[in-house]
Amino acid sequence: MTVFVADFSNYTDWQFYEFENITGTPPTEEHYTPCKIDTETLNKYAVVVIYALVFLLSLLGNSLVMLVILYSRVGRSVTDVYLLNLAMADLLFALTLPIWAASKAKGWIFGTPLCKAVSLLKEVNFYSGILLLACISVDRYLAIVHATRTLTQKRHWVKFICLGIWTLSLILALPIFLFREAYRPPFSSPVCYEDLGANTTKWRMVMRALPQTFGFLVPLLVMLFCYGFTLRTLFAAHMGQKHRAMRVIFAVVLVFLLCWLPYHLVLIADTLMRMRVISETCERRNDIGRALDATEILGFLHSCLNPLIYVFIGQKFRHGLLRIMAIHGLISKEFSVKDSRPSFVGSSSGNTSTTL
Secondary structure, eight states: OOOOOOOOTTSOGGGGGGGGSSSOSOOOOTTOOOOOOOOOOSOHHHHHHHHHHHHHHHHHHHHHHHHHHHHOOTTOOHHHHHHHHHHHHHHHHHTTHHHHHHHHHHOOOSHHHHHHHHHHHHHHHHHHHHHHHHHHHHHHHHHHTSOOHHHHHOHHHHHHHHHHHHHHHHHHHHHHHHHEEEEOOTTSOOEEEEOOOSSHHHHHHHHHHHHHIIIIIHHHHHHHHHHHHHHHHHHHHTOHHHHHHTHHHHHHHHHHHHHHHHHHHHHHHHHHHHTTSSOOOHHHHHHHHHHHHHHHHHHHHGGGHHHHHHHHHOHHHHHHHHHHHHHTTSSOGGGGGTTOOSOSSOOSSGGGOOOO
């Protein structure tokens, strides 16, 4: 594998701190003042251990989720199909975690092709995740607020919607795929980052603004709107069973936001600093670099959390898993008969089928 080597002879070792985090490439502004930054913001061996644990949990958990949903052909709801795709996205991303862990310990030693591939999977995982959650919120809104059972139960539409989500996620992630390169800056270990050529700041703003608008802010607003009216309807009608049926969905959305929102807020702060909306200082660059490293780990952690939510909150998932284990003789059948219901995400009616 060939590692691209760029010519950075005009920069001092003080100016290469940005290659060690996600904040950018060497600045070109005339008024730039070099900063001596400590690039070891986090203990790399601790990060490797975290990535390894997340990889194992995600691989096991999301495989089980996909198995339970695929096994439950009878009574599978529209939401189940979305959750199946969500588990698939997390599983695909989890497969890249050993590579990210190795890069934390040794630097990027895998060359440009793999740099592009794993970066693409990371971006697709994020965008498909939030777009799928937005679709679930619309499905629940239609089913509960407008009671449009016909629209929410036509599964052949769901297949096309999921295909559209994967396609849109790939489009939103395409800039990262096109511009990512493997670099070996002087005085630094190799890195996997964007090569934007001239007008680095301008292009970086475009690459951040468009995906964050259409792949984060818009789906987030859709979820807030749909779940706001859904909760109002549920509370107004005093439908306690439907409240319980929605618990897992709300938990999945909440965990997603807790894991990824901090990273994107820090990314927005970094963008504002680069646009000179907020003042840029050496201390602030260092703080944002550390924050991006930490919040990126939090985002990576999300890939293993949904299965844990299903286990601790999703009664139907537990039953489905126990039933599969009983069929294959792993446990006695007595365990699988408790709380036996047909859907993966519990539901109080056909209109509110939400699998967990």
